[in-house]
Amino acid sequence: MGTLPPFPPLLAAAVVFSFLSSSCFSLTSHEAAAIARRQLLNFEQHGDHVHIDIDIKIKVSNPRLATAHRALHALKRALYSDPSNFTGNWAGPDVCAYNGVLCVPSLDNASASAVASLDMNAADVAGYLPREIGLLSDLAVLHLNSNRFCGVIPEEITNMTQLYELDVSNNRLVGAFPDAVLRVPKLSYLDIRFNDFEGPIPPELFLRPYDAIFLNNNRFTSGIPDTIGRSTASVIVLANNDLGGCIPATIGQAAPTLDEFVFLNNSLTGCLPVESGLLANATVFDVSRNLLTGAIPATMDGLAKVEQLDLSHNTFTGIVPGDVCELPVLTNLSVSYNFFAGEDTQCGSVLDAKPDKSFEDEANCMGNERPMQRSAGADAAEPYLASCRRPPPARHHRCDDSSSEMPPSSLLLKSRHVQIQ
Numbered sequence: 001m002g003t004l005p006p007f008p009p010l011l012a013a014a015v016v017f018s019f020l021s022s023s024c025f026s027l028t029s030h031e032a033a034a035i036a037r038r039q040l041l042n043f044e045q046h047g048d049h050v051h052i053d054i055d056i057k058i059k060v061s062n063p064r065l066a067t068a069h070r071a072l073h074a075l076k077r078a079l080y081s082d083p084s085n086f087t088g089n090w091a092g093p094d095v096c097a098y099n100g101v102l103c104v105p106s107l108d109n110a111s112a113s114a115v116a117s118l119d120m121n122a123a124d125v126a127g128y129l130p131r132e133i134g135l136l137s138d139l140a141v142l143h144l145n146s147n148r149f150c151g152v153i154p155e156e157i158t159n160m161t162q163l164y165e166l167d168v169s170n171n172r173l174v175g176a177f178p179d180a181v182l183r184v185p186k187l188s189y190l191d192i193r194f195n196d197f198e199g200p201i202p203p204e205l206f207l208r209p210y211d212a213i214f215l216n217n218n219r220f221t222s223g224i225p226d227t228i229g230r231s232t233a234s235v236i237v238l239a240n241n242d243l244g245g246c247i248p249a250t251i252g253q254a255a256p257t258l259d260e261f262v263f264l265n266n267s268l269t270g271c272l273p274v275e276s277g278l279l280a281n282a283t284v285f286d287v288s289r290n291l292l293t294g295a296i297p298a299t300m301d302g303l304a305k306v307e308q309l310d311l312s313h314n315t316f317t318g319i320v321p322g323d324v325c326e327l328p329v330l331t332n333l334s335v336s337y338n339f340f341a342g343e344d345t346q347c348g349s350v351l352d353a354k355p356d357k358s359f360e361d362e363a364n365c366m367g368n369e370r371p372m373q374r375s376a377g378a379d380a381a382e383p384y385l386a387s388c389r390r391p392p393p394a395r396h397h398r399c400d401d402s403s404s405e406m407p408p409s410s411l412l413l414k415s416r417h418v419q420i421q
């Protein structure tokens with residue numbers, strides 16, 4: 001019922017995809033898998049030579065545009081659904097007039113046009129990325145966000161020697177981290193968020209001279225590579241993966257360029273490294289919804305430009321330091337849903353009363369000192385949410401952090417047991 005055969009015959013595929021084109025529903029996993037299989041078959045059939053049999057009679061005089069023509073028609077042919085007829089006018093020799101295509105004078109010949117940008121954002125097309133996409137070697141900007149591209153990013157993307165901005169976010173792409181992007185020589189903006197990429201983040205990623213790295217909302221695991229400190233990016237967003245492990249102490253080395261640091265919801269354990277406080281140029285520092293422990297390091301008063309500081313939904317303890325509440329340009333501070341026992345007096349007075357600023361500290365263990373705190377006793381229904389009894393330390397994703405507090409010995413035994421297996 002509803003299952004596709006292992007490889008759908010063309011007819012079945014046509015039925016599936018004509019259904020898709022008449023609906024706005026997102027792809028089911030079966031449909032996504034079927035498209036991915038088509039991509040694989042296409043890769044196997046074509047081997048190394050690229051074979052296009054449509055529009056063969058069309059003569060495009062500029063050789064760059066002739067090559068782009070092959071690439072764009074291969075892409076069009078790899079689409080199974082185009083509900084808004086985005087590629088409807090992708091016909092004839094004038095590729096510069098195609099919807100989403102922008103041409104500029106080419107770098108080495110000002111009187112010849114080259115395809116510099118392909119923007120299919122939010123076109124809602126379904127399909128896969130063909131190998132021929134690599135033929136777009138003049139492309140500087142590739143925007144494919146908010147579509148239903150399935151399968152993998154082809155290796156041939158490394159042939160895009162001018163590519164500066166790659167945005168394939170919000171699609172159905174799968175597989176390991178697409179290593180090919182690391183060999184795109186001029187890439188600066190890498191956005192692969194909201195896909196189904198999985199496995200480890202390669203350490204080389206942070207050695208590339210990228211300005212922006214968006215990996216959020218994928219299925220990355222296996223920790224944050226230590227190389228992160230060597231990143232020259234201004235924005236690093238790793239949110240909503242399942243990375244686990246500690247925040248590397250090297251993070252402080254990224255201070256010269258790092259502006260936005262968003263690591264929320266990643267099962268991170270251990271303490272906030274004292275080196276976090278070296279990030280003097282960061283305006284956003286968000287490590288919320290992790291399993292971080294220990295106190296807020298005193299060095300955090302070094303975040304001289306931070307506007308958003310979110311430490312909420314962790315298991316931090318100790319006192320919220322006044323120096324943090326008094327950070328000069330802080331507008332939003334959240335320490336809620338932790339186990340803080342109190343806060344320095346400056347905190348409430350500096351942030352609480354100002355209408356354009358927000359300070360959240362509910363669900364901590366500050367007793368009657370502050371409103372909406374956890375109860376001191378154990379609550380049987382939701383013991384870790386409602387009471388100041390600390391949850392057991394994470395048994396998965398443990399990181400060696402000598403400064404993190406030792407769990408009770410019974411739990412330690414349990415976690416050893418898990419690790420041995």
Ligand SMILES: *[C@@H]1O[C@H](CO)[C@@H](O)[C@H](O)[C@H]1NC(C)=O
Binds near residue numbers: 085087088089
């Ligand atoms: C898609 O667009 C093309 C060219 O603009 C047009 O000729 C064609 O009729 C359109 N198809 C649909 C289904 O609207």
Ligand SMILES: *[C@@H]1O[C@H](CO)[C@@H](O)[C@H](O)[C@H]1NC(C)=O
Binds near residue numbers: 062109110111112113
């Ligand atoms: C530059 O492009 C024009 C137009 O396509 C062409 O006629 C000319 O031969 C090209 N020049 C060189 C040096 O390739």
Ligand SMILES: *[C@@H]1O[C@H](CO)[C@@H](O)[C@H](O)[C@H]1NC(C)=O
Binds near residue numbers: 132159
């Ligand atoms: C990529 O570039 C290499 C070397 O220039 C070439 O051999 C190969 O055919 C190209 N592949 C594609 C799909 O552009």
Ligand SMILES: *[C@@H]1O[C@H](CO)[C@@H](O)[C@H](O)[C@H]1NC(C)=O
Binds near residue numbers: 240241242265266
């Ligand atoms: C947190 O990340 C997990 C994946 O590790 C995801 O399933 C979950 O939806 C995320 N939570 C939120 C609130 O986005």
Ligand SMILES: *[C@@H]1O[C@H](CO)[C@@H](O)[C@H](O)[C@H]1NC(C)=O
Binds near residue numbers: 255257280
């Ligand atoms: C912050 O940025 C400025 C300007 O780029 C730079 O000169 C300074 O060294 C940076 N601060 C740190 C702590 O790296």
Ligand SMILES: *[C@@H]1O[C@H](CO)[C@@H](O)[C@H](O)[C@H]1NC(C)=O
Binds near residue numbers: 308331332355356
């Ligand atoms: C910061 O706080 C203000 C005031 O409460 C709020 O309107 C705004 O949405 C907050 N911004 C973020 C990013 O949380």
